Amino acid sequence: MRTDPLTKAGRHFMRTVWAFCQVRGLLEEGIACSMQIKARLITLDILSPKQKREYEIYQRMMYAMPKLEERLCLGSDDDLGHTADLGVVVDWLVPSGASATPQLSRHSKANHGFYHYWTGKLLCPVGLDWEDPKIQEELRSGTTIVSGEYWPAFIYKDYTCDENNIWKGLFQSDILVKVVCTIVSLGSQKATKSCNAVIHNMTSVTIPLLAYIATQVMFSQNDVATDSETFYNLIISLLNNPDEKNDVDALLNWWNG
Incomplete structure (x- = not known):
């Protein structure tokens, strides 16, 4: 159809x-x-x-x-309904050479979120040690409540935040890059039809697109009570903050360079 x-x-x-x-x-x-x-x-x-x-x-x-x-x-x-199928993200969660036990499903989030080691690792707020069994239990049980105001590890390059420089690697993770490329077909050599970037005259990665991608990845892998709208608005607010202009410009140059 x-x-x-x-x-x-x-x-x-x-x-x-x-x-x-x-x-x-x-x-x-x-x-x-x-x-x-x-x-x-x-x-x-x-x-x-x-x-x-x-x-x-x-x-x-x-x-x-x-x-x-x-x-x-x-x-x-x-007429204005819209969906976003990001089930393919599951294929990118587990590092090469590692295995996912149990297997992660594209069609159900029942064992996603903090209930699976790999999704939990990427969703874990920066500043918390996911490798600590106590932290894992607190996140899974809801003892530690994660709101949309926390940065998850997956938005950072190598999924690690430098506490001395929070902008280092921010919004530069492999998962975000792969999702952007999937949605707008940037750099695709196998496209048999016009991609979204061409159809809608997209010539660059923008602040709203980055916020959308990060929120969709969060939502597609998370089955706990995370405030996605708060998370999205936080990203928009940060990237539009005049005080952060130099870092934001550097980030957008990184994406579009």
């Missing part, structure tokens, strides 16, 4: 603009605001910072999906 072009555009919007936006509310408020602006009843100047941000996202959605309004009038509520 051919994928609906609008569905493809919706997936791309989530990857490159905002992964956790409340689509229905965003559309309702965006359309109302747009109509009032066109009727000269209001101006952008009177909107609050939050309203301006949401209207900007709405406009970017309209640009990405020019036939969206027409489809909303004629279609169903499922």
